[in-house]
Amino acid sequence: MSSHREAPEISKDPVADSTDLYAFVSPDKPDTVTLIANYIPLEEPPGGPNFYEFGEDVQYDINIDNDGDGQPDITYRFTFHTTVRDRDTFLYNTAPILSLDSPSWNRRQFYTVTLIKSDWGQQVLAHGLACPPCNIGPLSTPNYHNLAASAVHKLAGGVKVFAGQRAEGFYVDLGAIFDLGNLRPFQQLHNQYGMNVFTKPAPGVNATNQLNVHSIAIQVPISDLVRSGRHPVIGVWTTASRQGASVRNADVAAVNVGPFVQVSRLGNPLFNEVIVPMGRKDRWNALPPADDKRFASYVTHPELAALLPGLYPGVFPNLAALVQSGKPRADLQAILLTGIPSGIVPGFTNFTGTVLADMLRLNTSIRPASKPNILGVVGGDLAGYPNGRRVFDDVVTIELRAIAGLTYPLVDKTFTPDGAASAVTDGLTPASVKAPFLNKFPYLGVAYDGFFNPS
Amino acid sequence: MSGNDQPTGRSEHPQAPGHPGQSRMSRRSLLGAAGVGAAGLAAAGAFGGLAAAPAGAAAEPAHGDHDRDGERPDSGDHVVVHVRGDRVGELDVYRGTSHSRVQDPDLAARLRRTIR
Numbered sequence: 001m002s003s004h005r006e007a008p009e010i011s012k013d014p015v016a017d018s019t020d021l022y023a024f025v026s027p028d029k030p031d032t033v034t035l036i037a038n039y040i041p042l043e044e045p046p047g048g049p050n051f052y053e054f055g056e057d058v059q060y061d062i063n064i065d066n067d068g069d070g071q072p073d074i075t076y077r078f079t080f081h082t083t084v085r086d087r088d089t090f091l092y093n094t095a096p097i098l099s100l101d102s103p104s105w106n107r108r109q110f111y112t113v114t115l116i117k118s119d120w121g122q123q124v125l126a127h128g129l130a131c132p133p134c135n136i137g138p139l140s141t142p143n144y145h146n147l148a149a150s151a152v153h154k155l156a157g158g159v160k161v162f163a164g165q166r167a168e169g170f171y172v173d174l175g176a177i178f179d180l181g182n183l184r185p186f187q188q189l190h191n192q193y194g195m196n197v198f199t200k201p202a203p204g205v206n207a208t209n210q211l212n213v214h215s216i217a218i219q220v221p222i223s224d225l226v227r228s229g230r231h232p233v234i235g236v237w238t239t240a241s242r243q244g245a246s247v248r249n250a251d252v253a254a255v256n257v258g259p260f261v262q263v264s265r266l267g268n269p270l271f272n273e274v275i276v277p278m279g280r281k282d283r284w285n286a287l288p289p290a291d292d293k294r295f296a297s298y299v300t301h302p303e304l305a306a307l308l309p310g311l312y313p314g315v316f317p318n319l320a321a322l323v324q325s326g327k328p329r330a331d332l333q334a335i336l337l338t339g340i341p342s343g344i345v346p347g348f349t350n351f352t353g354t355v356l357a358d359m360l361r362l363n364t365s366i367r368p369a370s371k372p373n374i375l376g377v378v379g380g381d382l383a384g385y386p387n388g389r390r391v392f393d394d395v396v397t398i399e400l401r402a403i404a405g406l407t408y409p410l411v412d413k414t415f416t417p418d419g420a421a422s423a424v425t426d427g428l429t430p431a432s433v434k435a436p437f438l439n440k441f442p443y444l445g446v447a448y449d450g451f452f453n454p455s
Numbered sequence: 456m457s458g459n460d461q462p463t464g465r466s467e468h469p470q471a472p473g474h475p476g477q478s479r480m481s482r483r484s485l486l487g488a489a490g491v492g493a494a495g496l497a498a499a500g501a502f503g504g505l506a507a508a509p510a511g512a513a514a515e516p517a518h519g520d521h522d523r524d525g526e527r528p529d530s531g532d533h534v535v536v537h538v539r540g541d542r543v544g545e546l547d548v549y550r551g552t553s554h555s556r557v558q559d560p561d562l563a564a565r566l567r568r569t570i571r
Contacts, residue, residue, distance in 0.1 A: 244547075245535040
């Protein structure tokens with residue numbers, strides 16, 4: 001998945017597990033950028049009696065680098081607090097929840113938003129902001145769409161925030177990808193380890209459909225994020241941190257003390273998931289992007305590129321030759337670690353400098369597309385991934401094709417990609433997501449309810 | 456869209472580098488903590504004179520609501536000492552959001568003996 005359960009340790013700590021990160025110029029308010037960090041992977045909508053919520057003992061950060069050093073210049077920090085109206089009932093709600101202050105809603109969460117600037121200090125932008133409830137069902141959360149919309153809070157300075165449950169918007173055929181890369185649309189071409197199970201193509205299956213996540217979304221004026229109009233590119237990543245020491249006793253809640261230690265990180269989708277090897281994933285999660293030079297070899301010589309020709313015999317001969325040559329994948333390094341310099345893609349750059357850092361890089365001077373292409377820049381749409389990431393971008397297909405060699409001609413015009421490099425996909429589109437995306441903040445679909453989902 | 460929550464803003468100074476109270480940590484105070492228990496222990500109030508760490512911003516519950524578990528411990532009153540496993544006598548001391556590392560082989564040895 002994009003970053004769901006992507007490393008051994010964080011897979012056991014879902015409330016601190018970042019799943020997806022989005023950064024894009026807001027299509028309906030193009031003088032702003034929307035940043036969304038998702039946490040808590042694979043929420044089954046019928047999650048009662050203890051419905052999903054943010055961790056009170058976790059610091060959730062959305063970080064922005066605006067000078068290309070891979071360190072945060074601006075951080076929006078979200079911390080949460082849970083209250084219980086009646087400790088003597090086992091119920092999340094005792095009657096329909098009709099508003100954010102409904103007396104029948106027993107267990108609620110509130111949050112604080114703090115702005116931290118590396119050269120200035122920190123300021124609490126707001127506190128006591130209400131999260132919406134989880135979407136339970138038609139009796140408990142009637143008119144949930146409006147209830148969730150009422151949890152979009154307007155702050156001073158043209159800032160909007162939302163924190164709470166949303167529909168999972170990331171689509172991926174997880175079952176196929178991790179069954180030894182057996183992409184269903186091409187399964188008949190897979191070597192199948194000699195078992196010959198599949199003789200014809202099949203459509204992809206969206207493994208995350210009808211599941212929810214918890215989103216932290218903030219919309220801020222572009223001028224709040226960029227260093228100046230001459231430097232319109234920002235690098236974005238999210239982190240979650242926990243205090244260093246925790247003691248559990250039988251008679252009281254856990255005691256957490258010590259400085260906060262980063263336990264989760266996410267910039268580009270799938271980076272830690274499919275680029276960083278198993279033995280180093282947890283370490284990667286604990287480091288800032290500025291330290292990513294130590295992981296650069298996994299980008300320039302990606303394991304998946306070496307696997308594809310073997311999994312699909314005769315389908316990727318040019319990729320096989322490229323891997324065999326040992327040439328570093330400078331195209332992937334540009335996409336994932338530096339941004340794409342000017343002069344590579346006509347009319348486009350999101351280059352942030354020579355520091356190798358996994359960040360979602362967004363050129364804020366590029367206007368939203370009137371007719372977006374889910375393949376983003378490789379589909380001719382400069383407003384899409386890897387120029388930031390929109391909620392509907394098909395990042396699985398984009399990255400599969402890039403790793404398969406489609407983008408290597410950007411740095412070596414003598415290379416001819418295999419025909420399959422421009423066709424490989426897991427076979428999904430935004431239509432594979434049941435809950436439609438919104439055309440306004442917070443853009444991700446309304447959370448699935450637990451009565452009708454799964455269906 | 457929401458009108459029921461009136462955000463309040465306030466400015467804070469950036470957290471100073473370093474760890475408050477680090478210089479005030481003494482072997483005597485650590486021995487006080489040692490009397491409580493074990494390697495990796497929580498010792499409420501052992502460092503009464505230690506400067507309080509800057510507290511993070513707290514969300515505000517609504518009137519009539521309880522904290523999540525009713526009797527949440529105040530982590531600011533707890534000190535956790537971790538005797539590192541490297542046998543050179545290093546101890547990590549945690550309180551609030553601060554951390555200090557102390558090297559004291561004798562104390563480390565005493566702490567180890569308390570759990571044998």
